[in-house]
Amino acid sequence: MAFSKKIHHPQLFLATLTVFAFLYLPLLVLVLFSFNQSRLMVDWEGFTTLWYRILSADSRMLDSLANSLWVAFWTTVASLTIGIPAGVGFSRGIKRAGPLFELLVLLPLLIPEIVLAVAFAAFYGLVRIRLSFLTVVLTHVAFSLSYVILLIRSRMERLDQSLVEAAMDLQASGRVVFFRVILPHLIPAIVSSALMVFTISLDDYVITSFVAGVGNTTLPLQIYSMVKEGITPEINAVCTVLLVVTLMAVLLTHFLQTSTLRLRKALLGFCLAIAVISSPLWWPTLSSSRERRQTLNLFIWSAYLAPDTLKVFEQRFNARVVFDLYDSIEALLAKLQAGNTGYDVVVPSDYAVHIAINRGLLSPIDKDKLPNFEKSLxxxxxxxxxxxxxxYSVPYIWGTTGIGYRKDFIKEPVESWKILWDEKYKNKIVMLDDMRENFGVALKMAGFSLNSREISEIQEAKRLLELQKPLVRAYNSSNFQEILASGDAWLILGWNGQILKVARDNPNIGYSIPQEGTTLFIDNFCIPADAPHKELAHQFINYMLEPDTAAAIANYTGYAVANRAAVPYIAKWLINNRVLFPDTKDLEKCETIEDLGEVLLLYDRYWTEIKSK
Known part of the structure; x- marks a missing residue:
């Protein structure tokens, strides 16, 4: 009763609760499902800490977390070192040019992140600076510095100038005035700006994806690359860890702001806390850096390697493999075009190989150094x-695009793309959020090549996609297989490997290559033109072509390998599964996606028009 009397405006109170529920319920779901026994997000199967145990043993994930903490830490230190004197000077010494300087400070906050990312990547390529940990920190400082300057300037405007004048009257030097009067006054702004910079840097994805070099994959990059396989409890677990780290930073900031510690002790405590938090992560890195071995730098899709694949190579060739993950072909091409990346082996898809060859981004493959090329492929x-x-390329993993469907809901044969235009399945259809795949489906259904350059054929495909759009529940390329498993969609356009993963646990899920034909994708090993270790790159590719190595990858990842010598070593249930290994008749109807040059602009314009309706 007493509590109800305090609520003078119950409607406003309810609105407030709704807002907080909207903000924090997704986070609670994230944390809850990090303890779910099921790999899928569609239902709850019981409590487990398995995913945290897997995470604790996942050196790749821990390395990315360590990279994120280090980048955020040094970005914060550099931003404060530059931003504190700049903010003080901005508030005291700039009068006439004040509006101009204010605009220059605000611009990094107003410019879209993607513009900054492209600009810095192009700049580093122009001046031949190799992408590395340093380029990530420098770029993060560039977009974080403004926060520090603005907060410091705002705090300086509330400084009682009589305190400064009194100190100077007592013969205090400018240095003493700064450290004994001004700096203590700035502690709240310093702590607040440090927290803001640390959090923004820790969370950044767009800019980091353009300027990160070999071995500098941060946690956001790692998570985005893993989302290609769907949102799993392991991703939820690492996101929960990141959430805990952020909360610790907030609590630490609150402690520093409310405590009576002097500035030096406060800053020392902050640095010490960050070092303690990250020590389990950076100490092994420092220890391993002392090893003097050859290093192979690999850029590859997520989930394309078996657990022991790299370990065996490292032991046999006395080498160390550092690999980074990309989440899209566009990200890979952007890195290659920037140049001087330091990667020795990359794994682009078919059409991206053609683009990279035309732009002189790849080095020729010396087949004399690949005895397994003729024997295995x-x-x-x-x-x-x-x-x-x-x-320039060596085929590695391949697959098809087709229709995943629910056998318990779809009673008719799934043999043609036309079923995706059937009105009785309205809002039960999910398509890939991919321009070429969607146009490929429409072109194939109309009897054309999915690489058509004829304007009339492309326009017909556009017409068909516009007719289909009212039936489509969503365009989704990340977790479409989970939508199918949950029953929210009955028909999906998807990649066979992803659909096979959920079909393992759900016998009601089927996959079909339509009779009109479909996309065949081939991911390939390539060596960049500026690769620093080309000899080791050839040794690695030849090792990956060994039958037992290729078979171990197929058995673990569930993807088909372009290696005929590996067939006897691949699990029988995979070899006999037409989802993963279609027969020759089905493959004859497939095409690889090609680079269409300037015609692609027409596809892109039509796709934009379709999505905007």
């Missing part, structure tokens, strides 16, 4: 249009 994946004589 399946001829049907060689001499493709994107690299006719395989001068």
């Amino acid at each position: 399946d001829p049907q994946f060689l001499n493709k249009s994107f690299d006719p004589r395989n001068r």
Whole structure:
């Protein structure tokens, strides 16, 4: 009763609760499902700490977390070192040019992140600075510095000038005035700006994806690359850890602001706390850096390696493998075009190989150094249009795009793309959020090539996609398989490997390659033109072509490998599964996506028009 009397405006109180529920319920769901026994987010199967145990043993994830903490820490230190004197000077010494300087300080906050990312990546490529940990920190400082300057200037405007004048009357030097009068007054602003910079740097993805070098994958980059496989409890677990780190930073900031510690002790405590938090992560890194071994730098999709793949190579060749993950072909091409990346082996898809060859981004493959090339590879994946004589590429993993469907809801045969235009399945259809895949479906259904350059054929495909759009529940390329598993969608356009993952646990999920034909994707090993360790790169590719190595990758990842010599070592249930290994008749109807040059602009414009309706 007493509590109810305090609520003078119950409607406002309810609105406030609604807002807080909207803000924090997703976080609670994230934390809750990090303890879910099921790998899927569709239902709760019981409490477990398995994913945290897996996370604690996942050196890749821990390395990315360590990188994020280090980047955020040094970005914060550098931003404070530059921003504190700049903010003080901005508030005291700049009068006439004040508006101009204020605009210059605000601009980094107003410019879109993608523009800053492209600008810095182009700049580093122009001046031949290799992408590295340093380029990440420098770029983070560039977009974080403004926060420090603005907060320091705002705090300086509330400084009682009589305190400064009194200190100077007592013959205090400018240095003494700064450290004994001004700096203590700035502690709240320093702590607040440090927390803001640390959090923004820790969370950044867009800019980091353009300027991170070899071995500098941060946690956001790692998470985004893993989302290609769907949102799993392991991702939830690492996000929960990141949430805890952020909360600790907030609590530490609150402690520093409310305590009576002097400035030096406060800053020392802050630095010490960060060092203690991250010590389990950076100490092994420092220890391993003392090893003197050859280093192979690999840039690859997530989930394309078996657990022991790299360990065996490292032991056999006395080398160390550092690998980074990318989340899109566009991200890979952007890195290659920036130049001087330091990668020795990259794994682009078919059409990206063609683009990279035309732009001079790849080094020729020396087949004399790859004895397993002729012995192991399946001829049907060689001499493709994107690299006719395989001068620059070695096929690695392949797959198809097709229709995933629910057998318990779809009673008719799934044999044609036309079923995705059937009105009785309205709001039960999910398509990939991919321009070429959607146009490929429409073009194939109309009897054309999915690489059509004819304007009339492209316009017909656009018409078909516009007719289909009212039936589509969502365009989704990240967790479409989970939507199918949950039953929210009955028909999806998706990649066979992803659909197979959920079909393992749910016998009601099927996969079909339509009779009109579909996309065949081939991911390939390539060596960048500026690769620093080309000899070691050839040794690595040849090792990956060994039958037992390729089979271990297929058995673990569930993806098909372009390696005929590996077939006897691949699990029988995979070999006999037409989802993963379609028969020759199905493959004859497939095409690889090609680079269409300027015609692609027309596709892009039509796709924008379709999505905007």
